[in-house]
Amino acid sequence: MLDSIIFYFFAGVAILSAALMVTRRNAIHSAVFLITTLLATAGIFLQLRAEFLFIAQIILYVGGIMVLFVFVIMLVRLDVPLHHITFRFQKWVALFVAVALACEVSVMFWYVRQLPSAGLLTPPAPADKLPPNSEQFAKVLFGDYLLPFEIASILLLVAMIGAVVMAKKRT
Amino acid sequence: MSPALHAIISFLETWWVQLVSGVLIVAVVPLIAGYVVLVERKLMADMQARLGPMRVGPHGLLQPIADAVKLLIKEDIIPDSADKVIFWLAPVVSMTAALVSMGAIAFGPWFQVAKDINIGILFVLGVSSLGLFGIVLGGWASNSHYSLIGALRSTAQLVSYETAAGLAIISGLLLAGTLQIRSIVDAQQHYGVWFIFLAPVAFFIYLVASIAETNRAPFDLPEAESELVAGYMTEYSGFRWALYFLGEYANMIVVAAVATTLFLGGWLRPFPNVRWLNWLDVLPALFTAAVGAYCGYRAGKQPVRVQTLFMWAVAALCFLAALILAATLFVPPLQAAKPGLLGAFWFLLKVSGYLYVFMWLRFTLPRYRFDQLMHLGWYLLIPLAIVNVFFVAVAMMLETEFGWNRWLALIITSVFTLLAAAFLMHLHDKRTAAASAAASETSDSYAG
Numbered sequence: 001m002l003d004s005i006i007f008y009f010f011a012g013v014a015i016l017s018a019a020l021m022v023t024r025r026n027a028i029h030s031a032v033f034l035i036t037t038l039l040a041t042a043g044i045f046l047q048l049r050a051e052f053l054f055i056a057q058i059i060l061y062v063g064g065i066m067v068l069f070v071f072v073i074m075l076v077r078l079d080v081p082l083h084h085i086t087f088r089f090q091k092w093v094a095l096f097v098a099v100a101l102a103c104e105v106s107v108m109f110w111y112v113r114q115l116p117s118a119g120l121l122t123p124p125a126p127a128d129k130l131p132p133n134s135e136q137f138a139k140v141l142f143g144d145y146l147l148p149f150e151i152a153s154i155l156l157l158v159a160m161i162g163a164v165v166m167a168k169k170r171t
Numbered sequence: 172m173s174p175a176l177h178a179i180i181s182f183l184e185t186w187w188v189q190l191v192s193g194v195l196i197v198a199v200v201p202l203i204a205g206y207v208v209l210v211e212r213k214l215m216a217d218m219q220a221r222l223g224p225m226r227v228g229p230h231g232l233l234q235p236i237a238d239a240v241k242l243l244i245k246e247d248i249i250p251d252s253a254d255k256v257i258f259w260l261a262p263v264v265s266m267t268a269a270l271v272s273m274g275a276i277a278f279g280p281w282f283q284v285a286k287d288i289n290i291g292i293l294f295v296l297g298v299s300s301l302g303l304f305g306i307v308l309g310g311w312a313s314n315s316h317y318s319l320i321g322a323l324r325s326t327a328q329l330v331s332y333e334t335a336a337g338l339a340i341i342s343g344l345l346l347a348g349t350l351q352i353r354s355i356v357d358a359q360q361h362y363g364v365w366f367i368f369l370a371p372v373a374f375f376i377y378l379v380a381s382i383a384e385t386n387r388a389p390f391d392l393p394e395a396e397s398e399l400v401a402g403y404m405t406e407y408s409g410f411r412w413a414l415y416f417l418g419e420y421a422n423m424i425v426v427a428a429v430a431t432t433l434f435l436g437g438w439l440r441p442f443p444n445v446r447w448l449n450w451l452d453v454l455p456a457l458f459t460a461a462v463g464a465y466c467g468y469r470a471g472k473q474p475v476r477v478q479t480l481f482m483w484a485v486a487a488l489c490f491l492a493a494l495i496l497a498a499t500l501f502v503p504p505l506q507a508a509k510p511g512l513l514g515a516f517w518f519l520l521k522v523s524g525y526l527y528v529f530m531w532l533r534f535t536l537p538r539y540r541f542d543q544l545m546h547l548g549w550y551l552l553i554p555l556a557i558v559n560v561f562f563v564a565v566a567m568m569l570e571t572e573f574g575w576n577r578w579l580a581l582i583i584t585s586v587f588t589l590l591a592a593a594f595l596m597h598l599h600d601k602r603t604a605a606a607s608a609a610a611s612e613t614s615d616s617y618a619g
Contacts, residue, residue, distance in 0.1 A: 002182055028257065028311060035304065051290045059297040064330075067303060071326050074311050074319065132289050134350055 006047055014040035027073045031066065038062050052134040192284045196273050204420035205235030211530050218534045229469070229478040232485065245409035250314060253406065257312035262407065262414035265305025269421035272299035276428045277352045279438045279515030291352035292340065292429065299425050302418055303329050306386075306393065309415070310403035321402025324541060325393035328383055331548040332390075336380035338556035342373035342563045343433040356437035363444040365436035369581050372559045372588045374434040376552055378528070381426035383548070385419060387529055389536040390544055427525040428518075435521045438514030452509075455516040456496040463489030550602070551595050558591040 014037050021033035038061050046054040141149055183190070209224065209231060216223030224231030249258055275294045277283040288294055303326065310322020343366050344350065347358040359365055367374045383390040394402035404415050431437060442448050463486045470482035496516070499509040539547070562584035569580040 002178060026254075028254070028308070032257065032260075032308070051288065052293075055290045055293045055297050059293065059300070063297055063300040063303070063333075067307070067326060067330060070304070070307050070311075071323070074307070074323065132351075134290055134293075 003047070007044065010040045010043040010047065013037075014044070027076075028070065031070050031073055034069075035062055035066050038066065050133060052137045189284050192282065193274060196284065197270060200270060200273065200421050200424070201239075201417050202235070203424070204417050205239060207420050207423070207526065208238070208416075209235050210526075211533075214527070214530050215534050218531075229473050229482045229485075232481070239413070242413040243410055247409040247411065248406075250406050252314045254312040254314065257308050258406075259411075261305045261309030261312060262411045262418070263305070264308065265302045265418035266414045266421065268298055268300075268302035268305065269418045269425060272296075272425050273421065273428075275352065276425065277356075277432070277437070277518075278428070279511055279513075279518050280353070280356075281511035282515055283352070288351070290350050292344070292350055292355065292433065295425060295429055296337065296340065299422060300329070300333055302422060305415070305418060306403050309407065313403070313406035315406050317399045317401075317405045318403050321393045321399050321405070324399075325386065325403060328386075328390065328392060328544060328548075331545060332380040332383040332552070335548060335552040335556050336377055336384060338553065338560055339373040339376040339380060340429070340433060342370045342556070342559050343377075345560070345563050345567060346370060347433070352432055352437075355432055356439060359436050360439055360443050365434065365439075367434040367436075370434070370559070370563055370585075372555065372585065372592070373563070374430070376556050376559070377430055377434065379547075379552060381430065382529060382532065383544070385423050385426055385529075387423070388533040389538050391538065392541050392544060423526060423529060424522065427522045427529075430525055431518060431521040435525070438518040440513070440517050452500060452513060453497075455513055456493045456500065459489050459496060460493035463487070463493060546599065546603075550599055551592075554595055555588070555592050559588050562588050 017033040017036035017040065021030045021037060024030045024033065038057060042054045042057040042062070045051075045057060212234075213223045213231070224234040227233045227237045249255060272295045274284040275288050275291050275298075277291075306325045307322045310318040310320075310325070313319075344355075346362075346366050346369055347355040349355060349358065362369070386393050392402075393399075394404060399405070404412055407415060436443070440448075440451050440454075442451075466482055466486035466489060470479050470486060473479040473482055496512060499505050499512055563581075566577075566580040566584040569575040570577050
């Protein structure tokens with residue numbers, strides 16, 4: 001009962017602010033609603049007892065990336081009407097992406113309905129018997145998926161060095 | 172009984188402790204913040220050979236309440252061209268982030284809102300860093316140049332110094348091996364030493380970075396009054412301004428609590444495992460009794476009768492607290508309360524000590540210039556923090572894999588870290604010397 005109230009609260013906030021994020025004209029307002037969406041999604045993670053995912057979302061996306069978004073938005077001129085900045089086939093591209101996303105979601109629904117255990121991929125474990133979340137996460141990330149993790153890190157490092165080189169003044 | 176009502180009742184039965192302590196945090200923190208301000212003003216006065224606030228209550232003890240009333244009844248101004256909703260939202264964000272992050276902090280082994288939170292210290296850091304949005308959005312929404320520049324400075328500063336603080340905390344977490352606040356303190360009890368002695372460089376980096384994160388002098392560039400009026404708070408007045416102020420002081424308490432938990436042994440007393448120092452448990456009772464006795468001594472010297480009475484009331488409160496603390500030591504049925512109360516005492520004492528260092532630095536050091544601030548963060552603190560994480564990890568490996576003595580390993584790696592720091596300082600000096608030489612060659616406009 002309480003669980004579903006909390007879930008529908010966070011889900012409703014996430015969807016509502018996502019819609020508002022797309023429709024606002026003012027870029028800062030959009031950023032604020034994007035932050036709200038990310039926070040509500042983090043709330044759903046917390047309800048699923050994925051504490052580490054929750055805090056990673058808050059520290060990285062809300063506290064890191066969104067801060068830089070807002071920083072950049074504050075530096076650009078806001079009186080340029082942002083809805084005028086379009087490109088030629090924008091409508092068609094948007095339509096295609098929307099249809100693709102809708103297909104993906106319906107396939108997901110269909111797939112979950114086919115599963116024997118009443119739509120759940122795995123039966124839920126009792127909350128107090130779960131092993132510590134961040135330890136589990138670290139074991140998987142640095143054990144089973146070490147190579148992809150390292151490749152991703154090197155990719156990010158290359159991107160960072162590239163950005164520094166491009167931003168540096170040639171003297 | 173309807174199922175909804177039943178659900179609410181069972182919810183309250185399970186969570187009433189958390190709810191009550193949450194309400195307590197929201198109610199008490201503003202009061203504490205007010206008195207931290209009073210202590211700060213008194214300390215500043217002391218260091219400048221003045222008396223500080225003396226008029227409202229004896230020795231200015233009621234000054235915070237008078238200030239709060241003044242702020243509440245001030246006119247609330249919203250600029251015409253401000254973005255109203257965000258202007259209204261920003262101070263609330265700033266304060267909410269600080270208060271929510273307080274929920275995961277353990278003030279002693281008993282007093283914690285979110286009991287079993289597995290990511291304890293990360294939660295505190297992550298949520299308190301959201302307070303930055305309050306500053307940025309407030310500065311933008313005011314639609315004023317000073318506010319906007321203050322907000323931009325604040326963003327740049329916090330993003331830089333949060334990296335250094337995070338890396339410093341990682342050094343401590345490596346030693347503790349856990350993120351849970353209770354287990355971090357237990358680990359320090361297990362080692363028998365506070366982590367400040369095992370990772371002194373990390374503590375120092377965290378100290379500097381936490382001053383910068385709370386926008387305090389000497390790093391208070393976002394609100395530098397000689398350049399930016401009041402920075403991001405320029406257009407705020409009255410209660411909204413008070414919310415910003417409360418957020419800032421609550422944030423100070425949060426960073427002090429994090430440093431205490433991670434580096435200063437949390438609620439452990441000094442030398443927690445030394446048996447013959449058990450008499451230290453009497454110290455909290457003696458300390459509060461001594462404060463009470465001093466208040467009683469000063470009571471006779473107050474100029475007005477009301478103030479004498481008030482001073483006696485404060486003394487009586489102190490004696491009551493001392494009595495409670497002593498009763499948990501010597502009355503057998505109350506001894507169950509001993510770890511909780513003594514732990515809270517030591518924790519609060521350490522937090523106050525950390526805040527004292529904050530204020531001391533504020534009155535001692537002049538304000539940094541913005542490029543100096545950025546240089547300090549990016550050229551010194553962040554590389555040093557990375558080197559420190561590396562060497563702490565090496566020390567842990569030497570201990571577990573090669574069976575070295577822990578102290579030997581940590582002392583050797585600390586020496587290496589300090590060498591790295593000296594090297595970074597040397598590089599920094601050379602760079603600044605080169606820069607000033609170049610500047611004196613090119614800008615010769617005042618040479619006549």
